[in-house]
Amino acid sequence: MGSLKGLISRGVEEEGYIEKATNAQLDSKTANKGSNNYTKYSRDVNAWGLMGCQGQPWCCTMQFALEGYEYGKDVALQHWNMTPSTYVGYNCFSTYNAFKKAGKVGMTPKLGAVVIFNFSHAGRVIQVYSKNGQKWWDCLEGNTSSNLSDRNGGQVKIKTRPWNDATVKGFCYINYDEDDRPGWVKDQHGYWYRRADGSYPANKWCIINQHYYLFNRDGYMVTGWHRWDGKVCDSDDGSGDWYFLDNTKDGPLEGACWHTKDNGAQEIWLINQDNNI
Numbered sequence: 001m002g003s004l005k006g007l008i009s010r011g012v013e014e015e016g017y018i019e020k021a022t023n024a025q026l027d028s029k030t031a032n033k034g035s036n037n038y039t040k041y042s043r044d045v046n047a048w049g050l051m052g053c054q055g056q057p058w059c060c061t062m063q064f065a066l067e068g069y070e071y072g073k074d075v076a077l078q079h080w081n082m083t084p085s086t087y088v089g090y091n092c093f094s095t096y097n098a099f100k101k102a103g104k105v106g107m108t109p110k111l112g113a114v115v116i117f118n119f120s121h122a123g124r125v126i127q128v129y130s131k132n133g134q135k136w137w138d139c140l141e142g143n144t145s146s147n148l149s150d151r152n153g154g155q156v157k158i159k160t161r162p163w164n165d166a167t168v169k170g171f172c173y174i175n176y177d178e179d180d181r182p183g184w185v186k187d188q189h190g191y192w193y194r195r196a197d198g199s200y201p202a203n204k205w206c207i208i209n210q211h212y213y214l215f216n217r218d219g220y221m222v223t224g225w226h227r228w229d230g231k232v233c234d235s236d237d238g239s240g241d242w243y244f245l246d247n248t249k250d251g252p253l254e255g256a257c258w259h260t261k262d263n264g265a266q267e268i269w270l271i272n273q274d275n276n277i
Contacts, residue, residue, distance in 0.1 A: 002072075003176070004111065005192050005200065005219065006189050007071075011126060012158070016155075019058070019155065020036065021092055027040050037055050038054060038055060039058050041061050041062040041066075045064060045068070048073045050084065050089070055152065056090070058142055058143050059141060059144065060095055063122055063123070063124055066124070079176075080098065080114075081101070082098055082123075087241075090118050092116050092117070093207060096116040099114075100170070104173045105171065105172055106173060108171065109125050109163065111125055111127070111128055112176060113171040113173050116169045117167045121143075122141070122142075123139040128197070128199065138158055139161050140161075141159060142145040142156050171172075192215070193213075201215045202219035203216065203231075205219075206277045207276040208275055210272065211257065212271060214226055214255075215233070217232075223246065223247040224240070225244055227243075243258075245258070246258065253268055256268045256269070257269050
């Protein structure tokens with residue numbers, strides 16, 4: 001069974017994928033670079049018996065493919081208010097109309113929503129947050145570039161967009177039928193912590209129930225030995241100090257940070273501080 005967190009993590013991992021010149025090396029992020037709109041997303045949707053539209057613009061097809069990877073084809077179709085015979089997930093405006101007919105569109109960015117832009121482009125809301133007194137949302141987009149209005153840029157990018165982005169036609173809402181209470185959540189990828197607003201900590205330390213936990217860039221709790229350089233969990237350059245996070249699988253304090261007592265013995269660190277998530 002899939003999860004919204006798992007879906008978003010899959011999407012984040014796709015950043016940097018580039019469309020191909022031919023129907024070869026489709027699974028490589030960067031090999032066979034071209035401008036002919038060949039992608040693994042179209043190939044896989046075709047394999048599900050749907051119209052993947054290989055060789056055509058693929059921003060919307062990518063979003064449906066991600067849904068299918070995480071939940072399977074049948075549930076993905078339900079999420080998108082479609083059936084095998086009515087599938088139009090390859091077309092941005094037709095997708096919007098399918099959600100609109102089901103009464104599931106609006107103008108407020110919500111985590112996991114598929115966004116359709118006025119310039120015939122699609123994306124996915126993967127983070128909603130405030131910074132310096134302003135509200136923003138991060139959008140995962142395929143067949144684009146760093147340009148906010150690029151609908152045929154050939155790669156997967158994550159973009160930061162203003163709350164009231166004038167180019168948005170509408171957000172397509174999906175009911176993921178998940179418990180939205182704050183707390184620990186476990187899916188097939190690991191443990192993560194849901195905040196009250198549905199967001200989650202990533203690439204940072206948090207104090208939860210008087211224990212330190214470290215979350216990776218995808219928002220999953222890490223265990224065992226890990227580095228931290230003040231900014232990045234497991235930085236590639238090897239800088240930063242080593243920490244040990246309890247690795248007792250499914251134990252009551254799995255992921256909690258250990259430290260050294262005055263006599264040199266090791267113990268799980270108990271912090272006399274309020275939650276900081």
